[in-house]
Amino acid sequence: DEKKTFVFGDTTFNAENEEADVNPQNTYAGWACIRYGIGETLFKYSDDMEIEPWIAKEFENVDELTWKITLNDGVVFSNGRVCDGEAVKESLESLVANHERAAGDLCIDSIEADGNTVTIKTTEPKPALINYLCDPYGCIIDAEAGITDNGIVIGTGPYVATDLVADDHLDLVKNENYWNGNVNIDEITVRTISDGDTLAFALQAGEVNAAYGMAYASYPLFENDDFTFTSTPTSRAFYAWMNFESPVTSDPAVREAIAMGIDKESFVSVLLNGYGYPAEGAFPDTFSFGGQNLTTESYNPEGAKQVLEEAGWVDSDGDGIREKDGQDLVIRWLTYPSRQELPLLAESAQATLKEIGMDVQVNCTSDNNTIRKDPTLWDVYASAMVTAPTGDPQYFFTSCALDSSVSNNGHYHSDKLEELAAQIEKEFDTEKRSELGIQMQQTVLDDHAYVFCSHLKMSMIMQSNVTGLVAHPCDYYELTADLDIN
Amino acid sequence: MENEKNKVTVRVQKIKKNYIKQKLIFFLILAAALIFAAVFSDKLCPYDPYAQDLSSAMQAPSVLHPCGTDTYGRDMLSRVISGARASIFSTFILVAVISVFGTAVGVFCGYYGGILDSLMMRVSDICLAFPGLVFAMAIAAVLGGGIQNAVIALAAISWPKYSRIARGQTLALKNAPYIHAAILAGDTSGQIIWRHVLPNMLGPVLVTAMLDIGTMMMELAGLSFLGLGAQIPMAEWGSMMSTGRSMLQTYPWVVLSPGIAIFISVVIFNLLGDTVRDYLDPKNNRSARR
């Protein structure tokens, strides 16, 4: 019978996003490998962000440094090669050799393969090793078959890449040898469409069957029977960093006032068209260490005014802007345009903070990374970041909030946080790690070091005849064997 | 024959009156009105163009909000009026700077010639051959985004047009008998340029400048699209259109209001330019003034 073809439009699949191809060993291209069903990792996340088996059946933490992983039987690569322990070993070894970030995360000392089991030894205790292996770079590929010039790899997923032009398109066909069920769609084209409006038109015209990454303002076009939405909260958070070296934001009252002066609810419901979640902490409620466990300020302009008043910030010259010691309460708000939510956040924060007497001056530039290294140039830095790419709370803090963090450009320091960080470093028990994660979030919230505004609601829109395309909280899994067109 | 002479045929000539002066005044008034609106935009706005009210976001045009409201619940009419300042002023300043600078360079090169002339013409070649977009983006990257920097970027690549016009005109005027007469009257070169060359080439430059106002508005809008235009939350027509473009189908007034504003001002300045050209055209003048 007729071939089933499927076209997927994506605004983010491009070299700029470090997804020039589908080779998991090339920076972030693993995201494309796993999203488009070419590669699979040893374990995956469930909808509750719990570890689940995938290529691997189970793991055993033999000791602090040794992990034994047992693979499922009958897993084969799309080229027919059996994916056994040896193949996994080859894949991981080549990963560690080629991918610096992976090498740093995994700290692998040695790998041994024996039939369907793989034993990994790490150089230091790595409580989150299995989580790291779920990162898209962990896609198991046939290292023997190698990588083509344009970055195509052989994986175990339901689809096989046949053609790839960076920033333009990726062609996939059904993996006839798929080990884990029946694949419904015969051919898939993933089109990179960098302009959200073009994508919206293409979806309207029926040129793409499903789309990811449109402007929120286009969503109402599809809120009808012809289209279906699939949405889920993710750990991508939009949040503001405070600069502790700035004379203004080093004042705790100012930070508290900012936290109270941002209207997260309205931001999400109006500006994001409801496609987002107001954030409490760094992680969404789907995580066991999510925001439901935290206490933080809600939108309270009157309260914010009072806090400022008490700290001596008063508007004495009647221009609507408060001042203290002759200095105006000016907030230099640094952000960047490549995430459409950030300018929206900046503009709305600007208005709500104005009401409590702050003059927010927005600098929205793609050059933000250079600027934020110089703490004299900004007061608040609003950015978007995947806070728990591995489903674990530690990553966020080690990368941003500690003395040793590379990105701690606001020079935030908390003795308490340092102590908790030291604990989580050594903690292997998942529940205890969660607990520590909650304490750490509460610590930074109490210091008002960050204001977490919202979490991304990852949404895909499809023609109503598409089934099996479901948004996943970790953002990794998009095109699966379940995908079908009726 | 004799009889026929008595019956003289009389034909009535339909006189097409040349309303150039009236037209010129009319468009000058319209342009003045636009500039007035730009200068006094604060006073003319029915609402604060920056006051957000998320609860009344995306309202369709109504009596309260004749142009509707935007995503932030800001009154579009007020934003369009207040956008006149940024849009019209920035294009005005831009066009003024490039036309004055470009003309100065062109006159200088054309009048004195020599090495300096060849050198400046090479420089303008380079500016013309340099992809404008790269230039604009590089400037934006060096100086940061924002309307001023977009204006700087556009200025840097647009001046050669004027210097070419001015140079050509100067070369043509340089040998006019009245320039020779001025030399005999003992004018210095500076006096000749100031008294005779500049006034006589003003026409083409002025007309190009008028037409450029529309072009530059478009260019600024294009830069806004690339994220190099006005900064948040400044109301500027180009960036309003660019940020509102996703709402074309859902909330069309958000993108159409600034669009219409651009259209109206482009039309006014274009027509003004055309009329100025007609007015300066000696063919029209002779009959009009005699």
Next chain:
Amino acid sequence: MSIILEAEHLTKIFTRRGSEPLKAVDDVSFQLESGETLGIVGESGSGKSTLAKMLTRLTDISSGTLRVEEKDITSLKRRELREIYGTIQMVFQDPMSSFDPRKTLGYGICESLRNRGMKKTEVDERVKQTLEQCGLSSEFADRYPHEVSGGQCQRAAIARALIVEPKILICDEATSALDVTIQKQIMELLQELKEKRGLSFIFICHNLALVQEFCDRVLVLYDGKNVEEGTTDKVILHPQNEYTKKLIESAS
């Protein structure tokens, strides 16, 4: 009588890209005595205007020497020439285009006086005086070139040249753009000036009849060269050169 202007071996070469250099004026020498009128005739393109521009240094001299009142002005700078322009002045071929279309006639006429730092009231008085001398009422000072007739415009041009009270006046086909009645008026004006002020003229013209009536001596240019020179009667009535003969033959 003294020699007021002396040209020795004047040559003008135009070089053009991609073609042979052109000798527009080729080794022309002559002298002009004060109070004398020298006619220059020749067919179109023979270098008459170029010679006139060389004499006023509006174009550079390729080689030769030019002296005005015994002063060598061959290679003076533009700035140094300003003084000479008090002695030597010129009336251009086409009166309309010799006035800036955007300035009044008065502006053009008084420009030289203003440049010499004369006071405004004094300037106005002089402009009025000179205009009247040239047969125009003072209200013409406020008119623009396109608002006056060709004859009026040419008179204003003469007024402009005379206002600095020069000793030499070069007229480059000053009447050929005008019709005969106006031409006659202007000739009468020039004649009057010659008699009253003792002005020296260089009178470029292709109308031999006018030359005959007005000039003391004639110089015939052909292809940039001075082919014949002598008193008017001698040249016109008894031409020696072949070309001169042909010219006179066809003129009658």
Next chain:
Amino acid sequence: MQETILRYDSVEISFNGKPVVTDISFSLKNGEILGLVGESGSGKSTLMKAAMGLLGTTGMVTRGDIFYREQNILDISEKEKRKIRGAQIGMIFQDAGASLCPIRTIGEQIYESMRAHKKVTRAEAKEHALDLFEKMNFKDGKRVWDSYPFELSGGMNQRAGIAIAMLMNPPILLADEPTSALDVSVQKQVLSEMKHLRELFGTAIMIVTHDIGVVRAMADKVLVLKDGRKVEYGRAEDVLNHPQDAYTQRLLSAVPVLRRSDHL
């Protein structure tokens, strides 16, 4: 008695409603040469353009009629006017060179003009033209045919323009200062060729000139204009030798005359 071929009847011409020529009547017979003189701006060119329908959008004959062989040529359709222009009434412009398109060869334009009125091949047209060129004393007719206007001198262009007008052999030729751009020697040739034309084909010629000498040499009749009005109209000898009007007298006395001998 020769046939009257062109007749102006109480003509008034206005630009933008302002009359610049008023109440002019005269007629032109077969083979007759009419000299039109008067100060500049008196309406000489305008009179000619009126017959050709070249007054532009602002000008119009507001009173009177112009007859070509009893046909009123003011009130006919543009298509019929086109048939008359060139073929019946030819015109030579003051600056004939400028009336040629600068970027097409003389030959192309001659051929184009002839084609507008009759079926001729390029070769026939060329043959015809070269023939006339020769008569007009062009040294190298073939070269002229293949030349662009800018490749010819002003005098050559003028002659080419005259040649094009005469090629169609129109019964009437309107010549607006045809020789004032020319050297005196070339001037002579052109005028004699025009005279020759009249002798050969009986062409009627209306010629505008400032040069009274030309009028004296060529014209049968003279019309003197001033400020758009007729000052004097009559046989050439009468007008030139016994001018009645003060203006004509002034005009004639202003003409400088070259003395060829020592006696006055």
Next chain:
Amino acid sequence: MNHYILKRMLQLIPILFAITFLSYGMMRIAGSDVVTQKMENTGTVVSEDVMDAAREQLGLDKPFLTQYFVWLGKLLRGDMGNSYVSGKPVFITFISKLPATLLLTIVSIVLTLIISIPLGVLAAVKQNTIIDYLIRFCSFIGNSLPNFFVSLILMYFLAIKMRWFPVIAKDVSLQSVAMPAITLAIAMSAKYLRQVRATVLDELNKDYVAGAKARGVKFSVTLWKSIMKASLVTIITLLMLSVGSLLGGTAIVESIFMWDGVGKMAVDAISMRDYPIIQAYVMWMAIIYVVVNLITDVSYRFLDPRIRLGREEA
């Protein structure tokens, strides 16, 4: 002629030198580099050491002048380097994308001609009539719509409502190029239409038009044979001058219509600070600009006999 072309080509060298140096310099003072840029886009954090290592590998740690001359030296040996982002050879990347942009440019120029010449001539011939006003009004509309907006409108009507063209270009074909080309052509036609009108009006006022009329030549013949030919020189000048800005200005349209050309490539490269690609783009654009200008000058010689046969004016 050959001599002339050779001379023009030699003039290109200093221009290229200046332009590449300028762009190198500007990109350098623009701060940030490909390494930081990459990091930011992925929203993750990498240690300073790793970034420095990456910089060293790309030679970004060397002084600016050294970098430029290394690049220049390689270029002279025919090596344009590899993209910092994709790692692929710049030359191949560029050449593979150039045809798409050239097609887009050419089609939009042809469209511009098809629209602007007849309308411009019509408006001139019917000066100050309702037709003239109508045409000019349309040109104002075309002049006041930013091209990103025109693309949206076209997509909405031609692709969604009419279904004539696909929203996204699937291949480099005429059907796919239609909408981006129309977008570019609309703005250009609006401009050129007015230029054509002005030029034709100028020509109409010349004496030779009256001359032809006096000879009984049909107006349409004069219009097409003389007036158009004379106007063509001006029109070609305008068009050729705009090829430069067009080649650079396709970026927005290219990225909206997913037209995989060099404009889009350049925008991406600039935001990523991918110096080798930017350099190649700047250099090629300059070459194309100069070559196009040369072609223009040469084509004058064919169109205008005054230039072909006559001497240049002094």
